[in-house]
Amino acid sequence: MDPVDTAARLAVPVEEVERVHRLAGDRPSAPLPAASDAPAILARLAVPPDDAAEIIAGWPDPGSPQWTPELRWLLDRSIALVRADLGGHGWLVPGPELPRDRGPAWRHLYVYAYLALVDVAMAYHRDHGIADAVSWTTLADLGRNLAIDRRMRGEGWPVMQSWLTLHIRGSLYELGRLQHHRAxxxxxxxxxxxxxxxxxxxxxxxxxxxxxxxxxxxxxxxxxxxxxxxxxxxxxxxxxxxxxxxxxxxxxxxxxxxxxxxxxxxxxxxxxxxxxxxxxxxxxxxxxxxxxxxxxxxxxxxxxxxxxxxxxxx
Ligand SMILES: CC(C)(COP(=O)(O)OP(=O)(O)OC[C@H]1O[C@@H](n2cnc3c(N)ncnc32)[C@H](O)[C@@H]1OP(=O)(O)O)[C@@H](O)C(=O)NCCC(=O)NCCS
The missing domain is CATH 3.40.630.120 (Aminopeptidase)
Structure with a gap:
């Protein structure tokens, strides 16, 4: 991975590529769910139908031409970066802000990272004896945020891509009306x-x-x-x-x-x-x-x- 070339192809600052490279290192990533399971998982995560359709259309299948080597690198290392901080409660930027209008892979890259980490988060919750119902309610903030971001015409996403790392790292739980964040x-x-x-x-x-x-x-x-x-x-x-x-x-x-x-x-x-x-x-x-x-x-x-x-x- 050449950071300068990767940054140019992703249209992001080179320091941000270097940051992902530094924080993720060669730490383990996590696989995405099978594409055939995506509709059911997206429904559980309260993802609205228009977003679900885009996410499924851009699914990072091995042969998908939408997924350039740089996008695949960023997805894989962003998953590793967030996973490495499982249980952490700080604000975490999962990677650079992308030009999301270039297509579903660009638009939803950090959603795919979140989806890859759902099993990891669920296992962390189970290790702590947390009921599945609390886990799914908590993780379904993804759908709520995608709906708000659509209302905001994409202006909300740069904050949301960091916000959602709290949920997926087991740091925040939705209990009734409020979300409670271990801090x-x-x-x-x-x-x-x-x-x-x-x-x-x-x-x-x-x-x-x-x-x-x-x-x-x-x-x-x-x-x-x-x-x-x-x-x-x-x-x-x-x-x-x-x-x-x-x-x-x-x-x-x-x-x-x-x-x-x-x-x-x-x-x-x-x-x-x-x-x-x-x-x-x-x-x-x-x-x-x-x-x-x-x-x-x-x-x-x-x-x-x-x-x-x-x-x-x-
Ligand atoms: C927090 C929240 C639930 C409070 O709503 P609420 O219970 O209706 O609050 P209040 O009873 O104090 O509302 C008083 C008035 O302000 C209005 N109001 C409250 N929150 C509003 C909002 N986010 N947008 C527009 N108007 C709002 C109410 O409609 C009411 O006005 P009205 O009498 O003219 O109808 C609401 O602001 C909200 O959903 N905010 C988004 C989430 C948020 O801000 N989270 C904190 C992030 S740091």
């Missing part, structure tokens, strides 16, 4: 886009987690639930009613002092989660809900949103 001494909470955030649903999910982690990860000791999110920005209270779910969610947390997070722009994150676009001008965004109007008016007035972290005891 050192805290369980980090993530809120999937799946309907209102009612206090009752949160309470039930927290209770599930309080039983789940001591049972399945008895050697790990968590002292608090934590969250980093645009949802914890105290400025939202200037706009949203006191009894809204977001404000009630905020009240659970003690906030850490504000620090601008590295490489994360809260104004962009708010657009991602509230409008599912990163590129639409403010004056063309919908103003349907009180939150949408708040986000637009705050930015239009020259203010900024904050990404905040908070916690509360377990």
């Amino acid at each position: 050192g001494t805290t369980i980090d909470l993530h809120i999937p886009d799946s309907g209102p955030l009612s206090p009752e649903a949160i309470d039930a999910s927290l209770d599930q987690a309080r039983a789940f982690f001591p049972r399945h990860f008895p050697d790990e000791h968590y002292t608090a639930f934590a969250c980093g999110s645009w949802l914890l920005d105290p400025q939202l209270a200037e706009y949203l009613p006191e009894d809204s779910n977001i404000i009630r969610f905020q009240r659970r947390f003690e906030l850490e002092p504000y620090e601008q997070p590295d490489g994360l722009d809260a104004d962009v994150e708010v657009l991602r989660f509230v409008f599912r676009t990163l590129s639409t001008p403010l004056d063309a965004l919908p103003r349907r809900t009180v939150l949408q109007r708040a986000i637009i008016d705050h930015l239009a007035a020259g203010h900024h949103w904050q990404w905040r972290r908070g916690r509360f005891p377990l």
